[in-house]
Amino acid sequence: MRRILIVDDDQKTRTLLKTYLEKNQYAVDLAHDGATFLAEFNRSADELSLVILDVMLPDTDGFALCRTVRQRSNVPIIMLTASSDETDRVVGLELGADDYVSKPYSPRELVARIKAIHRRTGMDNTAAPRYFHFVGFTLDTVARTVTDPAGAPVPLTGLDFQLLKYFVEHAGTILDRSALCEGTRGRGAGPMDRFLDVQISRLRLRLNDGGGNPLLIKTVRGVGYVFSADVTTSHA
Incomplete structure (x- = not known):
């Protein structure tokens, strides 16, 4: 229980x-x-x-x-x-x-x-994969942690983790702000959607994906964002 x-x-x-x-x-x-x-x-x-x-x-x-x-x-x-x-x-x-x-x-x-x-967070779906792997990073949905290619933990807030988890679960799919807010906070875009852009910028920095040409989380102008890295999953 x-x-x-x-x-x-x-x-x-x-x-x-x-x-x-x-x-x-x-x-x-x-x-x-x-x-x-x-x-x-x-x-x-x-x-x-x-x-x-x-x-x-x-x-x-x-x-x-x-x-x-x-x-x-x-x-x-x-x-x-x-x-x-x-x-x-x-x-x-x-x-x-x-x-x-x-x-x-x-x-x-x-x-x-x-x-x-x-x-x-996967607590109601035991069949879902536990681990998501991308360009050397590993996201653990059970421990709710992310490690970098060197195996060091990436410091993320709870909402940062949820946003990254939603991105890797929908890698290659263009996501608008409404979809991202719904997927991470359980509600559509509203007054808080301005914070979403700030949060994505911070997440990029945490993943060393900042600068003028991010490689992982790309902006699709006028539409939203897309996680462009190849993602694989595993259960152990």
């Missing part, structure tokens, strides 16, 4: 989410503040399939917790925010969150986002 750790300082919200998620066949652990969350995370990190972080907490904030989690684990992260400010959402994604949900939200919406992340 997939296990989720939630931190939220509102007791009613925690109880509601636990009840709803358990009805959808998830095991749920709860925390009411940052200290409790970190203690539980340190105890059960290897068992978790996802964590949910409320941005506003009494002793810290979700951004600090996101940074700490991402330093220790590649577990998917959803952030809950009451702010409508796009900057807060960008900060969370930059720190390594995989998605965000704006308050107020319905438990049904949250479950849909959780399922979408599990699908994108």
Whole structure:
């Protein structure tokens, strides 16, 4: 059973989410503040399939917790925010969150986002290949890591990893912004699609694919992007 750790300082919200998620066949652990969350995370990190972080907490904030989690684990992260400010959402994604949900939200919406992340990370498809190989790089969909041709880890945020994974899964296919946003964040292009271009530029740099003529992620002017490298897959 997939296990989720939630931190939220509102007791009613925690109880509601636990009840709803358990009805959808998830095991749920709860925390009411940052200290409790970190203690539980340190105890059960290897068992978790996802964590949910409320941005506003009494002793810290979700951004600090996101940074700490991402330093220790590649577990998917959803952030809950009451702010409508796009900057807060960008900060969370930059720190390594995989998605965000704006308050107020319905438990049904949250479950849909959780399922979408599990699908994108391969947790709901055991037949999918684990490894993707391209020009010496290896992407591991289970460990959620990327290594370069020398075998060194490539530092990526959660959203960077998801974007690269989507590219290699669709290598050779021209992808517009809407498809990329839908494939990496579970929603079509919107106000956040401006951030997509910045994220792609950063991903190119992480892969040493920067400069005026990138070889891996090519821009198709007026259309979108295409991952042009040859990609092979393996299960072990």
